[in-house]
Every structure is written in C-alpha cells, then in structure tokens.
Amino acid sequence: MKADRIASVIFILIALVFWSRTGDLQYNGLIFPRLLIIFLILLSAVMFGQTFVTKETKKEGFVPKEFKYIITSIIVVFAWVSLLNIAGFIVSSVVMLTFFTVILDLQRPTFFRTISSLVIYALMVCTFWFIFHKFLLVPLPTGYLI
Amino acid sequence: MKRCKVMMIVFLAALVGLTFTTAAIAKYPDKPVTYVICFNPGGESDITARIQQQPLEKVLGVPVVMVYKKGGGGAVGWSELMRTKPDGYTIYGTNIPHTIVQPMTRGNAGYETEKINNVYFFEFTPDILAVTTDSEIKTLQDFVEYAKKNPGVSVGGSGQPSANSLGCEAFGKVAGLKLTYISFTGSGAAVPALLGGHVKALMTYTSMAARYPDKIRALAIAADKRAKALPDVPTFKELGYEFVEGAYRGVAVPPGTPKEIRQTLEKAFEKVNYDAEVITKMEDLGFIMEYYGEDASRDLVSKLTGYYRQLLKELGLLKK
Amino acid sequence: MVEAISASFGHIFTLKVILMIIAGLFGGLLSGALPGLTATMAVALLVPFTFTMDPTEGLIVLGAIYMACIYGGSFSAILVNTPGTPSSIGTTFDGFPMAKKGEGERAILTATFSSAYGGIIGVFFLLFLSPPLASVALKFGPPEYFWMAVFGITIISSLASKNILKGFIGGAIGLLISTIGIAPIGGDVRFTAGFPQLQGGIELIVALIGFFCIPEALTMIANRMQKFHLTETKRQHGILLKTFKEVMKKQGNLLRSSILGTLVGILPGAGGSVANLVAYNEAIRVSKHPDDFGTGIPDGIIATEASNNAVVGGGMIPLVTLGIPGAPPDAVLYGVLLLHGLRPGPELFTTHSHVVYTFIMSLFVATILMIPVGVISGRLLHRTVVRLPIRFLAPIIFFLTIIGSYSIRNNVTDVYIMLTLGIIGYVLKRLDFHPGPITLGLILGPIGEMGFVQAILMGQILPNKWMIFFNRPLSWVLIIMSVLSLGWPFFMKRIAKHWKIKEMTIDES
Numbered sequence: 010m011k012a013d014r015i016a017s018v019i020f021i022l023i024a025l026v027f028w029s030r031t032g033d034l035q036y037n038g039l040i041f042p043r044l045l046i047i048f049l050i051l052l053s054a055v056m057f058g059q060t061f062v063t064k065e066t067k068k069e070g071f072v073p074k075e076f077k078y079i080i081t082s083i084i085v086v087f088a089w090v091s092l093l094n095i096a097g098f099i100v101s102s103v104v105m106l107t108f109f110t111v112i113l114d115l116q117r118p119t120f121f122r123t124i125s126s127l128v129i130y131a132l133m134v135c136t137f138w139f140i141f142h143k144f145l146l147v148p149l150p151t152g153y154l155i
Numbered sequence: 156m157k158r159c160k161v162m163m164i165v166f167l168a169a170l171v172g173l174t175f176t177t178a179a180i181a182k183y184p185d186k187p188v189t190y191v192i193c194f195n196p197g198g199e200s201d202i203t204a205r206i207q208q209q210p211l212e213k214v215l216g217v218p219v220v221m222v223y224k225k226g227g228g229g230a231v232g233w234s235e236l237m238r239t240k241p242d243g244y245t246i247y248g249t250n251i252p253h254t255i256v257q258p259m260t261r262g263n264a265g266y267e268t269e270k271i272n273n274v275y276f277f278e279f280t281p282d283i284l285a286v287t288t289d290s291e292i293k294t295l296q297d298f299v300e301y302a303k304k305n306p307g308v309s310v311g312g313s314g315q316p317s318a319n320s321l322g323c324e325a326f327g328k329v330a331g332l333k334l335t336y337i338s339f340t341g342s343g344a345a346v347p348a349l350l351g352g353h354v355k356a357l358m359t360y361t362s363m364a365a366r367y368p369d370k371i372r373a374l375a376i377a378a379d380k381r382a383k384a385l386p387d388v389p390t391f392k393e394l395g396y397e398f399v400e401g402a403y404r405g406v407a408v409p410p411g412t413p414k415e416i417r418q419t420l421e422k423a424f425e426k427v428n429y430d431a432e433v434i435t436k437m438e439d440l441g442f443i444m445e446y447y448g449e450d451a452s453r454d455l456v457s458k459l460t461g462y463y464r465q466l467l468k469e470l471g472l473l474k475k
Numbered sequence: 476m477v478e479a480i481s482a483s484f485g486h487i488f489t490l491k492v493i494l495m496i497i498a499g500l501f502g503g504l505l506s507g508a509l510p511g512l513t514a515t516m517a518v519a520l521l522v523p524f525t526f527t528m529d530p531t532e533g534l535i536v537l538g539a540i541y542m543a544c545i546y547g548g549s550f551s552a553i554l555v556n557t558p559g560t561p562s563s564i565g566t567t568f569d570g571f572p573m574a575k576k577g578e579g580e581r582a583i584l585t586a587t588f589s590s591a592y593g594g595i596i597g598v599f600f601l602l603f604l605s606p607p608l609a610s611v612a613l614k615f616g617p618p619e620y621f622w623m624a625v626f627g628i629t630i631i632s633s634l635a636s637k638n639i640l641k642g643f644i645g646g647a648i649g650l651l652i653s654t655i656g657i658a659p660i661g662g663d664v665r666f667t668a669g670f671p672q673l674q675g676g677i678e679l680i681v682a683l684i685g686f687f688c689i690p691e692a693l694t695m696i697a698n699r700m701q702k703f704h705l706t707e708t709k710r711q712h713g714i715l716l717k718t719f720k721e722v723m724k725k726q727g728n729l730l731r732s733s734i735l736g737t738l739v740g741i742l743p744g745a746g747g748s749v750a751n752l753v754a755y756n757e758a759i760r761v762s763k764h765p766d767d768f769g770t771g772i773p774d775g776i777i778a779t780e781a782s783n784n785a786v787v788g789g790g791m792i793p794l795v796t797l798g799i800p801g802a803p804p805d806a807v808l809y810g811v812l813l814l815h816g817l818r819p820g821p822e823l824f825t826t827h828s829h830v831v832y833t834f835i836m837s838l839f840v841a842t843i844l845m846i847p848v849g850v851i852s853g854r855l856l857h858r859t860v861v862r863l864p865i866r867f868l869a870p871i872i873f874f875l876t877i878i879g880s881y882s883i884r885n886n887v888t889d890v891y892i893m894l895t896l897g898i899i900g901y902v903l904k905r906l907d908f909h910p911g912p913i914t915l916g917l918i919l920g921p922i923g924e925m926g927f928v929q930a931i932l933m934g935q936i937l938p939n940k941w942m943i944f945f946n947r948p949l950s951w952v953l954i955i956m957s958v959l960s961l962g963w964p965f966f967m968k969r970i971a972k973h974w975k976i977k978e979m980t981i982d983e984s
C-alpha cells in the first residue's frame with residue numbers, strides 16, 4: 010500500500026511536468042493533453058485517498074527477491090545496445106549473449122559450457138544476419154566491426 | 156640523392172592514394188543502394204519511389220532497397236540524414252514544403268533546410284480544390300460564392316503545416332474567404348471524410364483526383380499549367396486567382412558527399428525521369444514531371460524558402 | 476460472379492501457386508511471430524520480390540503473408556507474453572497464462588483454428604457484402620471516431636475488472652504517452668524534451684515489446700527458474716482433434732468475434748489492434764463466467780484471434796469497393812495495385828474481375844492452408860521454448876526484442892526507448908498495473924485526439940461547437956455502447972444479486 014501511495018504522488022508530479030510543457034502550444038495542440046492530465050491527476054488523487062481507507066493486505070514486498078540479477082541484466086542489455094553501433098551487430102550480439110548466459114547459469118559456469126554457448130550463439134546470430142541482412146535486405150545496426 | 160628518394164616515395168604515395176580514391180569513386184556504386192522513404196509504406200512518396208525503383212536499378216547496376224523511417228512528418232528521417240555516412244549508398248527521399256517549413260515552425264526539427272543536399276527534384280504534385288461529384292458546387296465560382304455565404308466552411312487536407320494547409324490559407328487570402336482547414340493524417344484519410352460528407356471540400360493533391368475520378372470533382376488546380384491527368388480542370392490562374400501551391404518530391408544525400416557521387420546520382424535520376432514507362436505511370440497517377448538538377452534544386456529551395464517564410468510570418472507560425 | 480469464381484480456381488490450384496502460398500504463409504508466420512516485424516512491414520518488404528511476378532500472383536503471395544502474419548502474432552503472445560503484432564495484444568491475456576500452466580500447445584492450436592475461422596468469415600464478407608458495408612464506413616466522421624475511441628477506453632472496465640482504478644490510470648498514462656510527438660492538428664511539437672527523434676512519438680510496437688515482454692523476461696530471471704513454462708508431463712495424443720472439437724463448440728464466440736473483426740476492419744484508421752480488444756471485451760460481457768478471463772481459458776484466445784484475422788478480409792472491403800485502404804497493410808497492397816496499373820475501386824470488379832476474384836479466392840485457400848502450416852510451426856516453436864533453459868531463453872528473447880525494435884525505423888533510439896519502457900513496465904507490473912490498459916491508451920490516443928480536434932473544427936459553423944459531438948445519430952449509437960460498456964460490470968453485479976435473492980426466496984417457499 011505504501012508503494013501505491015508513492016506511485017500516485019509520482020503520477021501527479023509527472024502530470025504536472027507535462028502540464029508545464031503545454032505552455033507554448035496552440036489551442037488545437039493542447040486541449041487533449043490538458044484534459045488527459047486533469048483526468049490523470051484526479052484518478053491519482055483517488056488512488057492516494059484509497060491507500061488510507063483500504064486495509065493493509067499482506068502481499069510480497071515491492072522489491073523482488075534476487076534483485077541483483079535484475080539490475081545486472083538491465084546493465085548488460087544497455088551495454089549491449091551501446092556496443093551495437095561500435096562493434097557492429099554480429100560481434101556485440103555474440104559476445105553479450107554469451108556473457109549473459111554465463112551470468113544466468115544456475116550451476117557454476119565451466120569452460121566447456123561457456124565455449125559451447127559461444128559457438129551456438131555465433132551460429133545463431135550469423136544465420137539471423139544472413140536471412141535478414143543479406144536475403145531480405147533489412148538494415149541491422151552497423152558498427153566498425155560487423 | 157636522399158631528397159630525391161624522399162620525393163619519389165611521396166610522389167608514389169600520392170599516386171597510389173589518388174588511384175585508390177578515384178577507384179573507389181569510379182567503382183560507385185558497387186553494392187546495394189538504400190533509398191530511404193521518410194513516410195509510411197503505401198503512401199505517395201512510397202509509390203513514386205517504387206515507380207523509380209526498377210529503372211533506377213537498371214541505370215545504377217545495383218539493387219535499390221527501400222527502407223521506411225516515418226515519424227514527425229518526415230522529420231525523424233531527415234534528422235537522421237544529417238548523421239548518415241556520406242558515401243552515396245544511402246539516399247533519402249525529400250519533400251517540399253516539409254523540409255522548408257518544418258525547421259521554421261518547430262523549435263528543433265533535427266535538421267536545417269540548407270543542410271539538406273538535394274541532388275534532384277523529380278516531380279511536382281499541385282494542390283487541387285475538390286468536392287464530391289454529387290455536390291451542388293460545380294465550379295470554383297460556385298465554391299467562392301458558397302464560402303462567402305457560409306464563412307468558416309470546412310476544407311479538409313493532409314497534414315499541417317503542409318502544401319494543403321498552407322495552400323488553403325494562401326487561397327483564402329487571395330480570394331478573401333474565411334475557410335476552416337481540417338487536417339487529416341494523410342490524403343488517404345481526407346478523401347473518405349469528403350466522401351462521407353464530413354467536410355465540404357478538400358484542398359488536396361492532383362493524385363487524389365486521378366485516383367477517384369468518378370467520386371471527386373476537381374474545381375481548379377494550383378499550378379502554372381493544366382495537368383495531363385486532369386485536362387479539363389482549369390488552373391486557379393486561368394480563373395483569376397493568383398495561387399500556385401503544391402508538393403515537390405526529390406532525393407538528397409548526406410552533407411559532405413563527394414561531388415562525383417552526387418553527379419552520378421543526379422544523372423541517374425534524370426535518366427530515370429526520361430524513361431517512358433516512368434513518365435506514363437507518374438502522369439496517370441496525377442504527378443507532374445519535373446527536371447530540377449542539383450543546382451536548379453538549390454535555387455528552387457531558396458526561392459520557396461523566402462515565399463514560405465513570408466506566409467508563415469503572416470500566419471504567426473514562424474518560430475525562427 | 477460464379478463463372479469468375481470457378482475460373483479463378485483454375486488459376487489457384489496449380490502447383491506453382493500453391494507453393495507460393497505456402498512460402499508466403501511461412502514467411503508471414505515468421506514475421507508475425509517476431510515482435511517488431513508488423514504485417515505492414517512484412518508486406519512492404521516483399522513487394523520488390525513481386526515485381527517479377529504477374530500482378531495476380533504477387534497479390535496472392537502478399538495476401539498469404541498478411542493473413543499468416545496476423546495469425547503468427549499469437550505465437551509470441553502465447554509463448555513469451557509479447558504480442559507479435561498489435562493485433563494479438565489480447566491473446567496475451569489468456570494465452571500466456573495457459574502456457575505457464577503447461578497448456579501452451581492447446582493455446583496455440585486454439586489460436587490456429589480461431590484465426591482460420593475468423594479469416595474465412597472476413598473474406599466471406601469481402602466476397603459477398605462489400606458494397607453495403609463500405610458505405611457504412613464512410614459515415615464514420617471525426618465525431619464518430621472520437622466516440623469510438625471513448626468506447627475503446629471503456630473496455631478497460633472489463634479488462635481490469637479486479638482493479639478498475641489502476642486500469643484507468645494505466646489507460647490515462649497510455650493516452651498521455653501517445654501525445655508525445657507532433658500534434659495531429661496544428662503540427663506543434665509536444666513533450667519531446669528537445670530530442671528530435673521523439674518527434675515521431677513512441678512507436679506502438681516499441682511500447683508493446685517494452686511493456687509486455689521485458690517485464691516477463693526480467694521476472695523469469697529474477698525467479699531463478701529452471702525452465703519457463705511447466706512442461707506437460709506426457710505427450711498428449713489426440714490434442715489436435717480434441718482442441719478442434721473444443722473450439723468448434725464455441726460457435727457463438729467465434730462468429731461474434733469474427734463479425735466484430737470484419738466491422739472494425741472496414742473502418743479506415745482502426746485495425747486489428749482495436750478489433751481484438753473489442754472482441755475480447757464482448758466475450759467477457761456475454762460470458763457466464765467472466766471472472767475466468769485472464770486466468771487462461773481458450774475463450775479469450777478464440778475471441779482475439781478470430782477477430783484479428785477477420786480484419787484481413789474486412790480491411791479489404793473499402794479497398795476494393797472505394798479504393799480506400801481499411802488497414803495499413805492494405806495501403807501497401809493498394810500501392811502494388813497502382814504500380815501494376817490496376818486502379819482499386821468498382822471498375823476493378825468489372826475490368827479486371829479475374830484478378831480480384833482470384834485474389835479473394837486465394838485468401839480462402841491461404842487461410843485453410845494456414846492450419847497445417849501453423850500447427851507444424853507452432854508445435855515446433857512451443858517445444859523449443861518449453862525445453863530451453865532460462866539462461867539461453869532470456870538472452871535470446873532480449874536479442875529478438877533488440878532486432879524487433881530496431882527494425883521498425885532502423886533507429887537505435889527505438890531500442891533504448893523499448894528498454895526504458897520495459898523497466899517502467901516492470902515497475903508498474905509490480906505495482907499491479909496491467910499493461911493492457913496502457914497499450915489501449917497508446918492505440919486509441921491518436922484516433923481519439925484526432926477525432927476530437929477535427930470535430931471541434933467541424934463544429935465551428937454551429938452555434939455551439941460542442942454540439943457536433945451530439946447531433947449525429949451514429950455518434951449516439953457509440954455513446955450508448957460506451958455507457959453500457961462502462962457500466963456493465965456494476966450492472967451485472969446488481970442483476971446477479973437480484974437473481975440470487977429471487978432464487979433464495981423461491982427455495983424457501
């Protein structure tokens with residue numbers, strides 16, 4: 010419930026930020042957003058009020074178990090995307106996929122498992138690259154390497 | 156003796172370097188060229204590009220791949236044009252007045268009009284004022300009288316600001332009428348609105364009249380001369396209204412593209428534009444062929460920039 | 476008409492054409508299952524390949540791709556909670572829970588049969604009822620589109636029946652996000668915080684992948700599970716026939732959803748994304764056990780998949796009668812027709828009747844062939860996803876989401892947006908905000924805003940400009956539907972109580 014309370018306040022704040030950005034719009038451009046912002050503020054206020062009225066039900070906390078795995082995954086994926094324009098599609102994907110798999114391994118990562126993952130991914134990514142880039146001519150991110 | 160050796164090496168290096176660069180350019184193009192359309196597939200920019208696709212492949216000798224980057228009325232694509240590698244393997248379709256009007260009316264469109272390096276403008280689609288075929292308005296004069304009796308009459312069109320919306324304002328000024336322009340996401344959305352009776356008239360493009368000849372009656376065309384696809388439609392000028400407006404379509408390359416590549420592309424598009432099949436298909440669909448080379452394009456853009464700047468200032472839409 | 480139809484069969488039932496259809500079906504299935512590749516893009520990608528074919532054959536292939544693509548969206552919706560196309564958003568609501576319970580194969584088979592059914596109904600309407608239906612489409616003007624968007628938003632009260640307030644807040648957030656970019660009227664730049672890439676707003680697919688897929692992927696990582704879904708303990712023989720019988724029993728749901736899909740498809744500007752959610756809503760409303768929806772029952776999948784494939788046929792109705800595309804892929808088909816010198820419209824039926832009828836009949840054939848193609852691919856895909864350990868599955872899912880969000884506009888920014896929305900979606904999921912209402916807001920925002928502002932402009936000539944929303948009969952139909960839709964849950968509870976009291980008194984006496 011406390012999480013709901015914080016969330017409703019955040020929503021109201023975000024709505025106000027949006028409102029402040031409607032200053033220099035023409036009439037036609039601002040009516041709809043403004044109506045929506047009012048709607049959102051009203052609903053969030055109701056939600057805020059509700060948190061005081063309804064009883065606390067026992068639920069699992071907002072912070073999940075194994076939180077560090079989530080944070081690590083997010084960092085890995087963001088790094089992966091930033092790498093795309095530098096190292097190119099194939100190289101960054103193969104490297105990051107393998108890295109990701111090793112991190113997530115439930116057992117202890119051994120040399121064999123790492124290398125086998127690398128090989129599988131290299132094959133997979135190259136196949137994708139061939140189908141999409143060479144055959145269908147869909148552009149994929151390019152970098153300094155492939 | 157030593158100095159002679161050094162000179163020899165420098166001379167050879169320069170020679171090798173020169174051959175490499177000229178070889179690289181002389182070989183252009185040797186891999187597929189990407190033709191970026193900054194709008195939806197199925198739209199008019201897509202259709203004109205598709206008409207050009209096969210002849211272009213023949214002239215350039217390499218495959219031409221269409222890629223779509225829509226958003227912001229084309230602005231998302233054109234802002235990426237600024238950052239694309241200037242090696243001639245990615246060309247962007249450009250449109251006037253979008254590329255002129257967007258930087259003027261938006262704080263940050265992501266690009267500047269002058270930085271867009273147009274190599275060719277190949278077609279012009281004039282505005283037309285249209286009503287349904289079963290409307291009581293039969294000529295432009297009927298419309299003007301109707302509009303005088305009913306100020307604020309609804310005129311639909313595609314986009315805002317666009318050739319349709321600015322054309323509507325310009326015509327309103329010239330004829331002394333108060334028109335309410337209602338913008339739709341595209342001509343494909345504006346036409347059903349007219350047919351369903353939700354708007355009284357459309358300030359749309361000739362291509363719409365060519366597509367729906369039995370449903371739309373074009374009252375006048377905003378060009379210097381009549382269009383081949385609509386031979387019976389008089390120009391605004393003939394009827395006494397000094398009003399010319401429409402959209403140009405062309406291609407551009409990223410800033411910093413070498414001159415040889417630009418010239419190759421310019422010649423290629425010119426050749427495609429003289430292709431008989433291309434001409435027939437384009438004119439059937441209501442497009443008017445134009446042949447602006449690179450320098451002529453630059454002049455066209457600066458002339459129109461001045462015109463639109465004035466118009467936008469009067470409408471109070473100028474941001475910079 | 477009959478001679479044209481029988482003549483077309485001669486064209487279609489040749490080995491070459493059948494093979495082309497099957498190839499198109501596989502291609503469409505693949506692009507549908509990959510989140511990020513939409514039907515429009517798949518059709519557009521393959522247009523150049525059709526230049527070398529004659530127009531009829533080209534259209535046949537593109538039609539097959541389109542039909543299979545909409546169906547293929549259900550695969551990723553069921554297996555990884557990501558709508559492969561916006562038309563399969565509703566399939567995640569019941570499809571994914573079914574997969575998690577270990578009924579993934581049953582879900583995929585249900586989706587297969589429902590999609591085929593819906594596809595056939597849509598094409599049936601296309602063949603026999605095009606002209607009258609098309610004229611209805613024209614009556615929808617800006618006020619009607621606005622009320623239709625309002626009706627769409629009221630669906631939230633059924634979708635989020637467990638916590639309506641959070642559902643509507645989600646909807647409001649989705650609507651607000653949809654306003655980022657260029658204002659539809661006036662062309663103002665809104666809420667882009669100085670980033671020119673945001674001028675195009677948030678792409679729907681990017682948001683879909685972010686809100687639906689990433690939270691699930693992060694959850695499976697966090698829970699340190701070994702495998703993703705419960706595997707069926709034994710191979711179920713005869714599941715194909717059993718599921719077929721099960722699905723066919725629900726004729727009411729199938730027929731209603733297909734008709735709804737066709738009708739929504741006729742409206743230019745509304746497509747499968749709206750249709751599947753409207754059909755889902757209606758299925759809940761008339762159901763005797765509405766609370767089961769969302770826990771993993773086939774009825775939900777039947778409603779969404781039948782309606783979205785009906786949109787394929789429905790969207791072509793205005794295309795072939797009026798020359799106005801009913802859905803974005805139809806615009807591409809329109810372009811193809813124009814390029815070949817065929818002008819869509821009533822003349823097409825007379826001057827090039829063989830092209831039109833062959834194309835329409837080929838859609839029937841493609842839809843039926845879709846069943847075996849889908850069953851084979853779907854089963855294969857399902858077995859792969861179920862067997863793969865999380866340490867492979869999660870990275871691969873991220874890999875596909877990156878390709879998917881990049882390929883929409885060839886822009887790395889979209890990938891970053893997708894990831895950011897993914898994190899936000901994960902946070903919202905933990906706060907009990909379901910992604911469905913948010914995406915509904917995203918879809919309906921542009922439609923609603925455009926209708927709203929255009930209608931106000933139309934109303935300028937009236938004494939009171941707001942009356943434009945209330946002085947048209949079609950608007951009132953939609954207003955009444957919205958009120959009913961909004962109040963239905965409360966209304967039903969009242970009636971249920973009333974009947975319960977009556978039963979009790981009867982028992983007592």
